[in-house]
Amino acid sequence: MPRRGWIGTSLVAAALLLFPPLSGFHPYYLYLVSTALLFGTLATSWNLLAYAGQISFGHAAFFGLGGYTAALVSLSGLSPWLALALGGAVGASGAAAIGMASARLSGASLALGTLAYTEIWRGIAHNWTAVSGGGAGLIGIPPLTPLPWLPLDLARSRTGSYYLALAFLLLVIAVFWGILRSRLGLAFAAVREEEERASLLGVHPLPWKVLAFALSGFFSGLAGGLYVNMVRVVEPDLIFSHYFSILPLVMATFGGLGTLLGPALAALALYLASELLLHPYIPAFHQLPYALALIVVALYLPGGLAGLLPSPSPLPKRGEGETRHGAA
């Protein structure tokens, strides 16, 4: 039943997600939903990394690297599409670089290391004025150009970025789905559950961890690039903000670590709830739901974050599905 349920739910969700632009949503709401989808991408990519046992408190670094790269490339006159792709690539490289630290750090130390990593990039963006524009950042980032084979007006309406955000989210979910049923997923799970034991079975843990970082960083970088494209500015304090580290952490843990769709659904729900229900009434406190969700998750989920990590995926892996759900 759970499997059918998930498929049905996702089909309905997909249909719903195609709907807003077609029904003539107000551009502001379209922008909100697009941002929610971006957070879905960020949360799913966070979850992908956590699936390999690595807890990040620094996804803002990957997001911001993608954002700055996309901004710089498109400002230099190259195609904004190329800029997005390069944003993903730089996000992946930046994540792989800190992923190397997982050779020596794990758990809380790695979490702190990734937190410091974000601060390092924020500091660089502040100080490397010639390239990054310093504290004032970069403005006037050009919009995405129309593609001949894509019947979307990307320059003038929010519809284009909406569909792009949706495409990114579906892409990261599809990639995660593929990983769960491949040797990658097997290696990630083994490294997460018992790194030492895995190494005795021929698994060299570090490359797998770095790969998980790179994949996660790639999608975060893509999201960062699109975000910058939507807001048209990039500033160190805005994009290397811990907001972009906390939110994916909250959404993924709240939505269910190791589940395929949980983080994305939690991202949509939490983000839209806070923006639509709280922001209009108590603007200063609209981040309250994230803070409270994080506190609740930290206190009341059995075994906390670490205890949750090894939870099995809700999807049957490699055809061994029948008894996976009952136990645990």
Added chain:
Amino acid sequence: MALLEGQGLSMAFGGLLALRGVDIAVEERQVVGLLGPNGSGKTTLFNILSGLLHPTAGEIWFGGTRVTNLRPWQISRLGIGRTFQIARPFVHSTVFDNVLVGVTFRSRDHVSRGEDRRREAERLLATVGLAGKASALAHTLSLGERKRLELAMALSTRPTLLLLDELASGLSPKGREEVVRFYGQLKERGLTIFAIEHSFRVLARVADRLLVLDQGAIVADGRPEQVLGSPRVVTAYLGEEE
């Protein structure tokens, strides 16, 4: 040259000398038993041989290659497999996946097809009598089943040398009989076995040679009947037999 050789192996944990210059040699296709009281350094020796610990002094050769200070995955790929005294499966994964890990990552050539790997994992589970548990999560297994899973995981990398840490401990007499039978089967398959057991009776029946460790040093080495008669072993063990 023996398949596995260790010379002058020492291991210090802070001020504690867990091993003091141990020499060992395990000949190909032999079953060598390792006995010793609690805390005598048996598991520590296995941890060194499998690459989890680096010895403070000494050298190890396996199949003529120097493997001292190689990392666990390198040693595993060269053909040494091991079990743990207290089973350490991937508790939140299925029994099947636990075995599939070694089958999939034991060598760097990734040519094998997924289908072949799956079939091999199924065969391994059948060998240890866990075929019916393939899709159970490892943490739901009983103690005996965990021991079987340990063995299947150790075999999953197709080792030539197996380091078995107290396979028979904690099992019922019936379970021990089965372990003795496993030892026979593994030997027939041409595997070399280095086995820690607490029970003389188990080792006396399966081992070609016995080593006795006491306080980090080898105190006896020889054929089972010689070793078990030696006065040093009797003092080391005084009343230790289960």
Added chain:
Amino acid sequence: MSSHTFVQALLSGILLGCFYAVMALGFSMILGVTRALNLAHGDLIILGGYLGYWLWSGSGLHPLLLVPVAGAALLPLALLCQWLFQRLPEPKELSSLMLTFGLSLLLQNFMLGLWRGEYRIIASEPLTASVRVGSLVLNQGRLIVAAAALILVAALYLGLTRTRWGRAVRATSLDREAAALLGINVDEATRTTFLLAFGLSGGAGVLFATLHYLYPAGGIEVTLLAIVLTIWAGAGRLRSVLLASILLGVIETLTLTWSGPRWRELVVALMLLGSLLARSGGLARSRSR
């Protein structure tokens, strides 16, 4: 760098270090007794700073008089946080990071709501003057802050080494279970440690606000600084924290004299990453394992 600038930087660094010690102690003490990492530590200091600013701008009192007031204002929060920290599941290091990341966001939102995003500083007259000692020029505010910090650290040191309470806290930090078995009231020791740590942080916030601009998101830098110092010193070790702080203060002043003040955050973050990598073990474990 001339030898004169060097001595000047060295002295400023030592003064800065005393101030850093007060900013780091709360973090270190809580890590000591609970094995929990408090990422909201810096936000508490900023909160203390805002309270001090608010009182100062309303009353015009001397900022030093507001140090105990701001400290006392955080005490209810200390009890709340202790209650929360007690409920954290193992492993505490990771779950406490999550909990306090949430608390940090909560506090920032709270400050944003009350004081907007504006930058504030306590620009009290008596603090901005400078003092000449021979050919050296020292900022009077920094001198006062360092003196206040030293007094706080000394008082805490005496409390920890000379009183029953101090023995209980030290025993609890060393080994909670063993302390409980020895009949030490570990809950009491934990509660008083929280109260002291939060009070100290609130007071330190006022000192902070006389030297630096406050803004709601400014806490993270302080937190990272406290973590670096705690890694260097080992959890809950008072004298080492003071020494490490002075070392960091001197290093920072020297590097900044050379590179310019804007690199400060970057230097602290790099030091954190570097210290973690150099150490690579649990944070709560004492240095001499």
